[in-house]
Structures are given as structure tokens and as C-alpha cells.
Amino acid sequence: MAGTSSGIVACLTAAAVGTVGFLAYQAQATVPPGLAGRPGTNASPSAAATKAPRDRSSPGALPNASGTGERVVYSVDDDRVWLVDERGRVQRSFGVHPGTVDPPPGKYWVTSRTHAATGTDGIPIEHVVRFTTIDGVTIGFSAAVGTGSGWAAESVKTGGIRETRADGDAMWRFATIGVPVMVIR
Numbered sequence: 746m747a748g749t750s751s752g753i754v755a756c757l758t759a760a761a762v763g764t765v766g767f768l769a770y771q772a773q774a775t776v777p778p779g780l781a782g783r784p785g786t787n788a789s790p791s792a793a794a795t796k797a798p799r800d801r802s803s804p805g806a807l808p809n810a811s812g813t814g815e816r817v818v819y820s821v822d823d824d825r826v827w828l829v830d831e832r833g834r835v836q837r838s839f840g841v842h843p844g845t846v847d848p849p850p851g852k853y854w855v856t857s858r859t860h861a862a863t864g865t866d867g868i869p870i871e872h873v874v875r876f877t878t879i880d881g882v883t884i885g886f887s888a889a890v891g892t893g894s895g896w897a898a899e900s901v902k903t904g905g906i907r908e909t910r911a912d913g914d915a916m917w918r919f920a921t922i923g924v925p926v927m928v929i930r
Contacts, residue, residue: 807835812852812927817886817920819906821847822930826886826908828919836919839912844903846882853877853926858917861890866901871910872917876926879904886920888913 807827811818818827824843828836859873865882868889875885884904908916920926 805838807838808929811929812925814925816925816927817855817916818927818929819848820929821850826906826912826916828915837912837915839908839915841886841912842907844882844884844905844907846879846884846902846904848877848879848884848904848928850928850930853928855920855922855924855926858920858922862887864889864905865903866905870905870907872913874916874920886913886916 805825807818807829808820811827812829813833814829815831816829818829819825819841821843824841825838826841827838830836853876855874855876857875859875861869861871862873864870864887869891870887871890873885873887875883877884882902882904884906886906886908888908888910890910
């Protein structure tokens with residue numbers, strides 16, 4: 746009986762390992778282009794480092810040269826975000842408060858999302874939408890939970906781009922895994 750039990754356990758273990766391997770292969774094979782690289786290396790090298798042209802009569806308007814199609818546009822100079830649909834129409838635009846580490850201009854993709862977490866600054870946050878890592882600091886959008894501003898102290902090295910809770914809700918609904926994030930000056 747002992748030999749039979751160990752044989753069954755061995756077969757079940759082999760089946761489980763094979764299933765996990767197969768699922769890992771499937772997951773890897775369906776990763777959208779640009780998400781398969783190491784964190785921090787998914788920025789497009791063709792992105793311009795110059796400031797995107799602005800409509801001077803409407804400072805909150807979507808900057809020219811900010812990409813095409815569905816995307817999140819984030820201006821590090823203006824501390825502003827635009828959620829743009831597949832037809833190029835702005836669905837929402839809002840100001841943000843950046844962390845202490847800015848991502849370089851380029852095209853990124855949403856790589857992970859977490860409903861609730863604690864930021865690197867110790868502040869509880871929700872609707873975390875991450876898109877890159879710079880020098881070991883994860884960069885993404887989030888909203889502080891609870892009262893207070895939720896803005897990190899300048900002395901803390903953070904990549905959290907903080908939004909209001911209402912803007913964080915909108916970002917959460919819009920920016921799913923694989924959605925492009927255009928970082929501009």
C-alpha cells in the first residue's frame with residue numbers, strides 16, 4: 746500500500762508541475778508587445794525629450810505629439826494626465842502630484858495593477874496603476890486613502906504619481922494591463 750500511495754503522489758506532483766509549466770508558457774506567449782522586457786526598459790527609444798507643443802489658448806488641452814489611439818498621457822512638466830480613447834478624444838484630464846522620481850519621456854505600457862496597498866512613503870493608497878521602474882523605484886498612478894493630502898515628503902524616494910480619489914477611480918477603470926502610457930515633457 747505504501748508503494749501505491751507514493752506512486753500516486755508522484756504522479757499528481759508531476760501533473761501539477763506540468764500544468765503550472767504549461768500555464769506559465771501560455772501567459773508568456775500572450776504578453777502584449779513591450780511588456781516582456783525588464784522593468785524600466787519598456788520605454789520607447791524614439792520618444793522625444795523636448796516639450797510637446799501646447800495650445801496656448803487652452804493650457805489643459807491634450808498636447809500635440811502625445812501619441813495616437815487609446816492611451817494615458819502624463820506630462821512631467823505640467824503634472825497633468827489625460828485619459829484618451831481609441832479615437833483620440835480626451836475622456837478626462839486632471840492634475841496630479843508627482844513622486845520624487847520622474848520617468849523619462851517615452852512610451853510605456855501598464856504592467857500591473859493593485860486595488861489597495863501601502864506606498865513606499867507609508868501612506869495607504871488605492872487603485873495603483875504601474876507602468877515602469879526607474880533605478881529600483883516603481884512608477885505608477887495611485888490615490889491616497891483616508892483624510893489628508895496623501896502627498897509624500899520630498900525627502901522620501903517615491904515614484905507614486907498621486908491623484909485625487911475620483912481621478913484615481915477614473916484611472917483604474919481606464920488603464921488596464923497593456924494600455925499605453927505616453928510620458929511627455
